[in-house]
Amino acid sequence: MENFRNHKRSKEFDIFCKPYLLSSVEQLFDCEIEYCDQPISKIQKDYGIDLLSNPKRGTYIHSASEVTIIGRVLEDKSSKYAMSLTLKNGEFSSIDRLLNVFEAALSLTLSRSHKFGFADRPSQFGQELIELFIAKYYSKGFFDHRRFLLLMELFKKLATTSFEGRNFTTGLIITKSHYAYAEKGENYRGGKLYELNSPRVLDQINMLDKRLWYLSDGQSSFFVCNKQLEMRNCFVLDDSTINPDDFNKKHLLSETLLGADALLRVTSENELSIVGASGIEFNYKENRWRIRDLRQISKIIKETLNVTDAFVQALLYYVFYLSKRRFSSIIWIPTDLSDIDSYLMTKNNLTNDRFSILDMNHKSTLLRLFSSDGASVININGDVISFGSVIDISKASINGVKGTGESVSTLLGENGMSVKISQDGKISLFGVNGKGKIII
Structure with missing residues (x-):
């Protein structure tokens, strides 16, 4: 594994790609970033870590507020080049596992772009990278991340959509456990599942029916789909009232979202959020993603x-x-x-x-x-x-x-x-x- 500076097109990356990367990561994690294209000596000097001894490792947690992510260019599953992003003055104590998924998405994007000499679409290191990371995080082991990306695209559109001249909120739960929402096997998710009269398959052609989406408010009622994006049900909470004494529980639907479940919802005009059973929420507002753990x-x-x-x-x-x-x-x-x-x-x-x-x-x-x-x-x-x-x-x-x-x-x-x-x-x-x- 070599320092990324040795890559013959590293200057191309610095000029066109790096600004997208640093801006999107800083906004996502609300932190300061120290970028280094010679991490092998830098990380050894600053933290006493020998990157060459474990070239497949991508994240190093130094403290609750400081971590280093190694972005790697992979060839034939081997690490060929490495750069580092040291995130400082952030809050990482509760999202350490999530950082591994981000590193994997970064290395995948670097490796793909490396094949084109970093001359293709610098924007893929901006919001595209963040959305790939989010899709990989929620899909890992359960869903196809490409389908999850489609849902994210849908909800970004819904956040800017109006019905009869007014913006509206809406929500969708993706799950592999319909039986649990239907209260089978002594399961209870805090509400009741209703079968839709006309099921839908969410795809690029058949997904933005605003008259339909308007009927779910994203707070008390949610459409439900499976991992094939077949939307056959609506789920209605028994008690959706959010009060000052139980805000986190109701906002995060902690009694409803379990296992691999994920909720996508439009929360207000031009704003959406994604939350899963872990309680970690990704919020999209003003054309940028931000991660928060309430x-x-x-x-x-x-x-x-x-x-x-x-x-x-x-x-x-x-x-x-x-x-x-x-x-x-x-x-x-x-x-x-x-x-x-x-x-x-x-x-x-x-x-x-x-x-x-x-x-x-x-x-x-x-x-x-x-x-x-x-x-x-x-x-x-x-x-x-x-x-x-x-x-x-x-x-x-x-x-x-x-x-x-x-x-x-x-x-x-x-x-x-x-x-x-x-x-x-x-x-x-x-x-x-x-x-x-x-x-x-």
């Missing part, structure tokens, strides 16, 4: 603020509600209440008694309060201290092209944690230990 995110919030599980679930409920409906909002959870007046220029309360995010009776009112202009302030017990607050921007340092909202959120993150929801639906956490910002 269970790990919940753990990070809990440890950063030293709050209860109930608090975390309630916070995520409100944050995701605002995100899906494209409400711009800033929510601040300070850990030192004695210092908050130095940040706030105004404080607003609707009632003398405080509302709580832990009380489901308050959720309708709180959703409206949190979508008002200004920042909402919540203490670590879940009580809303203020809403629509004006922040003293003079304390914030604005660097580069960072907007006012991000500058304010960064400032507030110095005391506890702040959550910023943008009008495009992007969710950012500020104040997490060791990180300037986490995008979820």
Whole structure:
């Protein structure tokens, strides 16, 4: 195995392909990337790892926040050239197995493009690579990844489709266990399976019937297909209400998706997600993919603020509600209440008694309060201290092209944690230990 720099067309790759690769990987994992085309000496020097002793190994986990992925050019199943991507300041503790699938997809793409001197379609190292990786991840050992790619293409189209002038949400479960959804053999998946009057086979010709897809909402009802993409059933949950006290369970359908099951759904305009039994979710928004593990995110919030599980679930409920409906909002959870007046220029309360995010009776009112202009302030017990607050921007340092909202959120993150929801639906956490910002 040689360093990739020795490849006679490595300059072609650097100019045309590498920008696609680094951009898509950085966005997917929300991390910093160190690229190296001479990894044999570099990895030995930095980590004491001899790549030549195990040329078939593709991933090395250095810590929960730093990993190295070896991209290999394969010929006759042997590693001929190698490059490395060291991902830093990310969150990899819960997705270590998934990284092996990504490395395999990267090496497959490198090996194919190598045959053409890296002169064919540089874009295959961008979103095409990410989608190949996602399809391989969900299909491994159960489905044909090419069929899964077709479903991903379908749902990207559905996310931009309207019915009678309105965008809509929808969902599809792909499974090899129809019998379990039909409650056979003492199985129960949290709902009931109904047979469609007119079954469909999803293929390139017969797949974008928006009148049909509109009938599944992707929250309480889902179409169901098998690995041949034969769609014969609709599955309806017995209880689809998502409440602040069980957000993760209902959002991830943890009682429904088991084994090799995967759910594809349009969650809002121009946004879709894919989730499986592991709970790891791939979110597609603004023409880019991002991976998120809500269970790990919940753990990070809990440890950063030293709050209860109930608090975390309630916070995520409100944050995701605002995100899906494209409400711009800033929510601040300070850990030192004695210092908050130095940040706030105004404080607003609707009632003398405080509302709580832990009380489901308050959720309708709180959703409206949190979508008002200004920042909402919540203490670590879940009580809303203020809403629509004006922040003293003079304390914030604005660097580069960072907007006012991000500058304010960064400032507030110095005391506890702040959550910023943008009008495009992007969710950012500020104040997490060791990180300037986490995008979820």
